[in-house]
Amino acid sequence: VTKFFFDNTFSHLKKLVDPKSAIIITDENIFNAHKKKFKGWNVIVLRAGEEYKIQPTVDAIVEKLIELKADRSTTLIGAGGGVVTDLTGYVASVFMRGIDFGFVPTSILSMVDAAIGGKNGVDVGIYKNMVGTINQPRFLLYDNSFLQSLPDAEWINGFAEIIKHACIRDRSLFLELENHSITYYRKNKKPLSTLIKRNAQLKTKVVQRDEKEKGERRLLNFGHTLGHALENQYELSHGQAVAVGMTYACLVSEKLEGFNETARVASLLNKYGLPSFASFNRKKVFEALKMDKKRDSGGIHYIVLEKIGKAKARLVRINHLEKILNQAGT
Amino acid sequence: VTKFFFDNTFSHLKKLVDPKSAIIITDENIFNAHKKKFKGWNVIVLRAGEEYKIQPTVDAIVEKLIELKADRSTTLIGAGGGVVTDLTGYVASVFMRGIDFGFVPTSILSMVDAAIGGKNGVDVGIYKNMVGTINQPRFLLYDNSFLQSLPDAEWINGFAEIIKHACIRDRSLFLELENHSITYYRKNKKPLSTLIKRNAQLKTKVVQRDEKEKGERRLLNFGHTLGHALENQYELSHGQAVAVGMTYACLVSEKLEGFNETARVASLLNKYGLPSFASFNRKKVFEALKMDKKRDSGGIHYIVLEKIGKAKARLVRINHLEKILNQAGT
Numbered sequence: 001v002t003k004f005f006f007d008n009t010f011s012h013l014k015k016l017v018d019p020k021s022a023i024i025i026t027d028e029n030i031f032n033a034h035k036k037k038f039k040g041w042n043v044i045v046l047r048a049g050e051e052y053k054i055q056p057t058v059d060a061i062v063e064k065l066i067e068l069k070a071d072r073s074t075t076l077i078g079a080g081g082g083v084v085t086d087l088t089g090y091v092a093s094v095f096m097r098g099i100d101f102g103f104v105p106t107s108i109l110s111m112v113d114a115a116i117g118g119k120n121g122v123d124v125g126i127y128k129n130m131v132g133t134i135n136q137p138r139f140l141l142y143d144n145s146f147l148q149s150l151p152d153a154e155w156i157n158g159f160a161e162i163i164k165h166a167c168i169r170d171r172s173l174f175l176e177l178e179n180h181s182i183t184y185y186r187k188n189k190k191p192l193s194t195l196i197k198r199n200a201q202l203k204t205k206v207v208q209r210d211e212k213e214k215g216e217r218r219l220l221n222f223g224h225t226l227g228h229a230l231e232n233q234y235e236l237s238h239g240q241a242v243a244v245g246m247t248y249a250c251l252v253s254e255k256l257e258g259f260n261e262t263a264r265v266a267s268l269l270n271k272y273g274l275p276s277f278a279s280f281n282r283k284k285v286f287e288a289l290k291m292d293k294k295r296d297s298g299g300i301h302y303i304v305l306e307k308i309g310k311a312k313a314r315l316v317r318i319n320h321l322e323k324i325l326n327q328a329g330t
Numbered sequence: 331v332t333k334f335f336f337d338n339t340f341s342h343l344k345k346l347v348d349p350k351s352a353i354i355i356t357d358e359n360i361f362n363a364h365k366k367k368f369k370g371w372n373v374i375v376l377r378a379g380e381e382y383k384i385q386p387t388v389d390a391i392v393e394k395l396i397e398l399k400a401d402r403s404t405t406l407i408g409a410g411g412g413v414v415t416d417l418t419g420y421v422a423s424v425f426m427r428g429i430d431f432g433f434v435p436t437s438i439l440s441m442v443d444a445a446i447g448g449k450n451g452v453d454v455g456i457y458k459n460m461v462g463t464i465n466q467p468r469f470l471l472y473d474n475s476f477l478q479s480l481p482d483a484e485w486i487n488g489f490a491e492i493i494k495h496a497c498i499r500d501r502s503l504f505l506e507l508e509n510h511s512i513t514y515y516r517k518n519k520k521p522l523s524t525l526i527k528r529n530a531q532l533k534t535k536v537v538q539r540d541e542k543e544k545g546e547r548r549l550l551n552f553g554h555t556l557g558h559a560l561e562n563q564y565e566l567s568h569g570q571a572v573a574v575g576m577t578y579a580c581l582v583s584e585k586l587e588g589f590n591e592t593a594r595v596a597s598l599l600n601k602y603g604l605p606s607f608a609s610f611n612r613k614k615v616f617e618a619l620k621m622d623k624k625r626d627s628g629g630i631h632y633i634v635l636e637k638i639g640k641a642k643a644r645l646v647r648i649n650h651l652e653k654i655l656n657q658a659g660t
Contacts, residue, residue, distance in 0.1 A: 097451060296402055
């Protein structure tokens with residue numbers, strides 16, 4: 001079971017792991033902006049960016065671990081955004097057939113989503129997270145001071161997942177978000193900290209009930225089916241791709257569930273700096289969608305909304321989905 | 331839980347998996363010698379040899395699975411020796427974060443050892459199985475007709491593990507082996523089949539009691555600590571390296587446990603075509619040993635014999651082990 005340390009400081013890490021038997025993995029952005037924090041720790045610094053979430057980076061980390069004489073008693077700590085925590089969790093799951101690991105998420109996205117739930121892995125070509133494992137970290141340590149160096153675009157990215165949580169399970173969170181803005185949360189530590197904890201706990205609860213994604217956990221894929229297919233084919237951030245994916249999922253929900261709040265979802269996305277619609281090559285995107293992990297022989301488990309705050313999975317054949325989206329889109 | 335189908339035929343595979351949702355992974359030797367068996371199946375054919383048990387082969391298999399439009403309902407089947415089953419188990423454990431898999435072991439070594447127990451993975455440089463997972467196959471199907479194409483050297487390789495089993499847990503098996511020979515087992519189907527089943531069940535029992543290798547499973551590493559360090563540095567087969575490793579482990583057992591049957595073990599190894607002693611560069615081999623996975627901060631869990639048929643693990647510091655081996659060696 002993963003232990004959570006909310007509203008904490010990086011220096012607490014020393015109490016969770018002995019620096020002598022630990023290795024921190026981070027990226028150059030985090031390392032350069034927070035050098036002091038890492039003093040006294042073994043650190044592997046990666047190049048920053050989703051384009052490095054690939055097998056060659058895993059190979060390079062393994063070589064480095066051998067150099068550092070890591071063994072089965074070593075703990076890996078991923079300090080960074082989703083790319084760093086996904087890579088760290090994956091390496092820890094396969095190095096010497098599995099060693100301990102923990103995370104210090106440093107972006108909104110990783111704090112409320114990516115670092116939680118044990119999914120890890122790397123992209124293969126245009127396919128996101130095609131290779132990986134499900135393996136839970138021993139702990140998650142939250143130090144919100146890392147957010148001081150988070151670029152604007154990354155704040156926006158993180159709120160895409162927060163809006164997703166609100167859409168699928170938490171209507172009152174949706175109302176709160178409508179009444180505030182990114183600027184508000186950036187300026188007010190306490191509401192931000194409460195928002196992070198609320199979202200982290202929402203995701204944790206879903207994962208605990210359904211680690212292997214046979215049921216409830218599927219709901220977290222809301223916006224991600226089309227989102228993933230878009231993300232690696234266009235110049236979109238994860239948040240932007242998911243935002244577009246959510247809007248189209250709302251349109252599909254209109255057809256399949258009589259959902260009638262698409263405009264409200266789209267305007268909340270826009271309020272938080274996210275796009276809602278986008279023009280894209282349908283054929284190319286559906287080609288990528290055919291390799292989606294959520295697909296099985298019967299079709300794809302596509303997430304739709306009955307209303308804001310209530311989602312469900314529908315098994316839809318890909319051809320059928322393509323047809324609905326072609327009718328729905330502009 | 332893994333299901334075992336002993337004394338069976340390859341054609342039974344169709345009853346275990348639908349060929350339409352399965353992909354067989356094998357190597358060119360097996361494929362060319364048994365082409366007829368594979369008719370009607372999707373097959374990925376690898377180049378044969380331990381030197382291909384590396385990450386680039388995993389990457390190539392993943393690309394091929396994407397090409398074949400494999401999904402989460404696909405079952406992978408590793409039909410081959412230890413290299414094929416290790417690679418198949420590893421790919422199945424990480425592709426789309428884990429899909430089903432089963433094995434058809436085709437060598438003595440894989441039938442009695444490598445295909446059993448869920449350990450999989452790849453070598454990294456000189457380090458054996460440095461990256462991998464522990465994940466149990468859904469089934470093991472035994473078709474001894476594959477052994478007709480097994481080269482002499484591979485028969486010898488397999489008997490190294492059978493002798494190991496006898497040494498650590500089964501004195502009566504040791505006596506049986508002393509009374510027979512490889513030629514006897516190759517010529518007599520029934521005793522061979524009984525021998526394979528006895529050894530497969532011995533290993534299965536040990537693994538079931540201790541999957542994560544915290545106790546009893548460690549005994550299976552008898553001869554493997556030094557063996558692994560030797561194997562990738564010298565031109566030795568796995569069986570040869572382990573045989574030499576077992577002889578030296580007997581010498582260490584003399585010092586630590588008063589063991590007095592080294593000559594008997596060495597002569598059984600020789601009887602089955604295996605070496606017992608070898609000259610090697612101590613410094614180089616101990617350098618590799620320092621990265622052994624069985625090492626932790628306190629030292630290495632080294633397996634010694636009290637007598638033939640009874641092994642135990644001793645936590646020994648690497649420097650101490652080096653000293654004993656320097657005194658023991660010629």
